[in-house]
Amino acid sequence: MRTSTSSGIWMPIFAGLCASLVSIGLARFAYTPLIPSLIEARWFSANDVVYLGAANLVGYLIGALLGRPTARQLGNKNALRLMMLVVTTAFFACAFPLSVSWFFGWRLLSGIAGGAIMVLVAATVLPHVPAARKGLASGAIFLGIGLGIAGSGTLVPPLLSLGLQATWLGLGALALVLSALSWFGWPDDFAHLPMTHEATGAEPTPRAVYLLFAQYAFMAAGLVPAMVFLVDYVARGLGAGAHTGALIWVMYGLGAIVGPVSYGFLADHLGARAGIRMVLVVQAVALGLLAVSHSFLALALLAVILGSFPPGIVPLALARVHELVPEHHGQQIAWSRATVSFATFQALAGFAYSALFNASGGQHTLLFMFAAGAIVIALLLEYAVKWLPAAAEPRRCTN
Template sequence: MRHAVINRREHGAFQVWRGVLAGASASLVGIGLARFAYTPLLPAIIGAHWFPASTAAYLGAANLGGYLAGALTAGWLARHARAATVLRAMMVAATLAFVACAFPVSFLWFFVWRFLSGVAGGALMVLAAPTVLAHVAPSRRGFAGGVIFSGIGLGIAASGTIVPLLLRQGLTQTWIALALVSLLLTLVAWNGWPAQDAPLPAPVKAHAKASAPLALRALFAEYALNAVGLVPHMIFLVDFVARGLGKGVDAGAEFWTLYGLGAIAGPLLAGHLADRTGFGPALRVAFLLQLIAVAIPAVTSNAGLLMVSSVVVGAFTPGIVPLVLGRVNELLAHHPAAQKGAWSRATTGFAVLQALAAYGLSFLFSSSGGDYRMLFAIGVAALMLALAVDLSVALRSK
């Protein structure tokens, strides 16, 4: 009997970690590859005369628009089908989008498939981690969430290393290779999703979490502000090193590689920290570290410090995600049915502010004659505000 119990526990643990692997595969396909692998592909698309530069930029916006649509509709999809069914369908859709983009039939064709890849990414971001983490013990959810979102970091790293190597074989071949990787990850994840959605735990008395609504609204604002703080590095870091500091394109690529290495480790370290300290304190540490890292290029050109800045901001680009998801679940522990909806709103707010910041900072950069340090200063201000909001709510709840 004792051996049977142990075997059931071991089997359960194995199933949980298969789910975590499925979640990591989903984040790698939907965000890591579908979004970040497109960054080095864009110059190649223009260079191969698939589309002119004046229209090619809109293809990146198509993915972001699809991402918003996917984040907004994920909850509706999950209410009309099992989460595992939706997740499998979204990974298949992302794979098909890679295949379709290997053939530049027309701008509309490309736009539609890039939009669909964004829908898949948004839905995967909203549904994959909550579906898996509902089956993970609370004491391990931080690290498990970190493993799931490490897929984003792997995609960022691949965008600066593997994709440029693939492009030597040709643009069509690169899209097909990405499709094959996506197909492989889809097969890995296929039977890893939980066999059934987790049953909802018994509700906790409402007064036990009276501060949750205010704290939750504050968390949405903090996460959106964090998106603004990440944009200067995500968009301008390479250009700042290459042209702003006059170090050249190769040096810029080296800093992006450091950014990618940080992105691989970031979710794992952030999740481990959350398991030790709780998600609230871990978030405050994250805001503070990002604030310091984003401030570095605003005040100095020291190469060593800029390397540290690249790694730290790279780490929290995906690393902030499991922290916020874990905090959402903490604040709504008394109302688990609302957790996916709240995470969807948080994801949507992050995407909207990130897009607005990207366009806004690009406009300011152009109108200021190329003032890089102003962009990083704005990122610092956004992160300072996020930390201030978090601390004020924490103090108010005491």
């Protein structure tokens, strides 16, 4: 087994950051500020544009299920390289709106790649990082999501001045550059020890882990409306225009940059469980306020708070998995299942919110209230841990 030296840690971390930036930060979140332009340019109808956004979420679920099987066939390093190439190709393909099915297919593929990367990236990079730096490394990897969100808010408006096709081509070019820069940064795969039924099933999964899966699922349902509809809400719903919508999205991106680091800080100093509880309270309040706020300053502040949640909750939930499951292989399995749970509810929520949006005649505030309800349910599940038998909580924790 090769251990990374202090000077050699950063290339794998940088590769992981590039992967989360391209596959989630850009592939998913760059679509949000494009929604008004896609509608106004008549590439697709308003209803189609909303459902095309949900295609990426469905792909994310498929990718979360296929990530580990793909890695077993190709190795983690090659699987991650392949997924980044798939996302890059999807950007270029979306520059040509040949049909709704064509666009849906490529958005679906980009989501598949994103889900696979989310399952594999931490498991590929963190084993090569000394224990004392795993928290920093995890935050740095998922910081790529926040950088992608912020980058989409700053890059998309000037690219749109060149046209929608140029915007997709520009995003593809950026993804290609980042894929090339990270190509040789991935660490070699560790030799896999044979997995026996005794090794994988000797210790049952604590009930608190299943509770975390459910909680993580409702978090996913709660983050979708702001993630998908925030710019459209500001630009069209409030009539503030695309420029103001883009500025609010930049603030959302700033929150996404701060999220992984600040949430990791909470996990380190308060513990993952207390950190999750605090974050959920803040998010529920923010979503409720978003439904009734109209001033730019209020929307900007709420955008920062809400933007911190999608990338920030990932290292926080991963820290909770590590608290509950001491054994390394068990952590990988639990994190994969948590990602599938998250992706399932995210995909279902994507279509449910899209249907609700169309059925309500474009009522954004209704979506935000439902999202706040989902966050409240996640918070109630957090308190439900105290009702579990004592054996459900682990007797030892591994940071």
